């Protein structure tokens with residue numbers, strides 16, 4: 036029954052888009068019957084959990100349906116439904132979109148059930164709905180990993196399609212740099228695998244062009260790297276050292292040996308102001324301490340130090356804020372795909388903006404950034420070192436253009452938008468107009484150039500070739 040329906044839908048999928056002019060009524064029951072996975076609709080017991088993203092700011096959005104897709108066939112069925120009925124589509128993996136663009140009033144295609152992670156001979160085949168902590172955990176069992184981000188519940192799709200900055204990026208590159216192929220369902224219903232030899236333009240666009248633009252990814256193949264023992268570190272200084280620490284960190288972190296990655300967090304919360312440099316070294320504790328000495332020589336002795344050699348898997352748990360938890364607990368709680376019954380993580384209400392630092396900040400820029408963090412409120416500025424392997428890829432080789440940036444800058448805010456807008460505006464003269472598409476910012480003017488630089492024109496060409504009717508439509512779409 037389901038197969039017959041699929042065959043029918045696939046044949047209609049190839050009909051030109053005349054249906055756009057006269058959409059057919061949306062038969063949600065028929066869609067539900069045609070899926071191997073589950074369609075959740077208003078009134079269903081799971082609807083209120085299913086519709087929510089990671090950020091409660093978007094809890095007011097009430098989709099007409101959320102389709103948990105078990106396979107690429109389910110995705111194709113949803114795409115055909117959207118096209119036939121004129122229903123707006125949103126695509127969701129981990130649900131961490133800063134702008135809430137993985138939900139909407141129409142049909143949400145959730146790929147979370149496609150979460151298998153298989154590894155063989157230096158390659159990992161990862162389902163598009165896998166959450167990062169599960170990818171790390173599964174691959175660690177085989178002594179390998181992929182370079183990816185730190186947040187446990189981020190979905191591999193959004194991360195990889197937009198780039199993917201993580202704690203081993205300086206050694207192994209961005210997540211998109213190790214993506215060897217991606218399987219997609221396109222707007223016209225075609226399912227294809229793209230790689231360097233097949234649909235190379237689309238493959239290029241999927242490595243940094245941003246999620247939700249070109250099709251629905253259902254599976255990725257990544258090159259893996261060995262995951263041996265590593266050293267993690269967190270150093271704190273009194274706030275009075277903030278300017279000195281920032282000056283030292285930006286000279287040290289982006290030019291350190293590739294095995295070392297470090298961030299700098301400047302935070303103001305209810306307990307006051309905090310200055311932390313944290314990171315990971317792909318090697319033992321002594322060698323790591325020698326590298327950290329070069330930093331502390333410039334800043335002065337830290338007031339608090341945590342340096343620990345640990346397994347790769349445990350390091351990823353620590354970086355995700357899950358030390359002391361089991362992997363199953365390092366999830367959002369619940370029974371829906373992507374959640375676990377014993378999950379202990381919670382959602383977070385925040386807003387964010389970003390810059391990319393192509394040059395070190397001068398004294399005025401440093402003073403301005405420190406002053407912004409000291410303003411009242413609850414907020415952080417997070418600097419993540421780039422350089423190393425990230426910088427050895429040409430800016431046009433993938434859609435992620437910021438190859439010569441020294442570090443990414445993220446303004447992260449828990450209160451009103453006033454601080455966020457003020458800090459971003461104040462730092463613009465110092466950092467310029469670059470931004471990271473994975474920290475997508477609905478208020479950003481000149482977003483196309485800020486996210487994509489000189490790659491913007493090619494991305495628009497790829498969009499026209501693969502989704503000419505703009506079925507996948509984001510407010511800031513490639």
Ligand SMILES: Cc1cc2nc3c(=O)[nH]c(=O)nc-3n(C[C@H](O)[C@H](O)[C@H](O)COP(=O)(O)OP(=O)(O)OC[C@H]3O[C@@H](n4cnc5c(N)ncnc54)[C@H](O)[C@@H]3O)c2cc1C
Nearest residue numbers: 128129130131132137184185186190192193200246247252
């Ligand atoms: C707490 C937190 C920590 C983070 N840490 C990092 C980090 O360390 N490094 C880093 O680089 N980024 C980080 N990010 C940013 C993160 O990479 C982006 O928010 C990313 O887009 C999230 O992907 P997702 O699948 O979880 O989100 P979603 O909201 O599901 O998707 C994000 C975008 O991708 C699209 N999309 C989702 N699935 C698919 C699919 N299968 N096919 C096509 N399009 C799809 C969506 O439509 C949406 O536009 C972090 C974000 C948060 C909230």
